[in-house]
Amino acid sequence: MEAMEISRSGLDVEWRRLEVIAANIANMNTTRTADGGPYVTRRLVSGPVDGFPEALRQTLSAYDGIPRKGVMVYDIAATNAASRQVYDPGHPHADEAGFVTLPAISQAEEMALMIKTQRSYEANLVALTAATQMYSAALQLGRQA
Template identity: 55%
Template sequence: MHAMEISRTGLEVEWRRLEVISENLANAGTVRTAGGGAYQPRHLISGPRGEFSAYLDRSHASATAQDERLDGVMVYAIEPDATPPRRAHEPDNPQADADGFVTYPAINHAEQMVLMAKTARVYEANIVAMNTARQMYAKALELGMRG
């Protein structure tokens, strides 16, 4: 894979992560879903597309074979958060149970906002890497045309 393609996979993963974070924040007050319970926050699990240990094992492969093993990143799964929901005593709320408690999703706004800022920075870093690779390819073409 080339540098621009690797950065593109990073952009795709981080964009999906931003979507998951946005969905969590948008549903922070959702006490009833179509399934009947409180919204279940989710988180994205990502990692290398190829076998990372194979890339690290440089003793048995040429540089060309190493480049072919660079596959970028991918989303492995989007899993529900295991944090138990928050219960608030609100007996006047129409969504309250028989004991007067309303079950809210366990979404930490500050944590989600920090993760969103971090994800945005990673997204920006992938754009910078992609633009740098594009400039390097353009310069290489320019130099090749001179020779």
């Protein structure tokens, strides 16, 4: 069941990443949030359940029989991307000079990241399907014996 659990954890992480990307795209023109400033771009931080040092040790050494646990979300962190200034003197949030502060979100960058995340999600789905088929074939062999 280890392969299925690892793929399932990957599906969960990539789904959450898609949600964060969608929120970034949806808020690219948000000038004010609840705390008063423009929306801040967010990124999902993920990695192995065991932590990076343990995952690296397991990768560099021969398989030691320790079951792998998959991946998890560590955090949804705000980026330190600068905001952008747009001249729109008629906007209700414009400053004295007529500029509106908007988040520095690139729709092209977000869409590229969304496609990459979608491919990772699909790869985990294929791995989950393959593991399911292998376990099913093993059960069929067991019934024949």
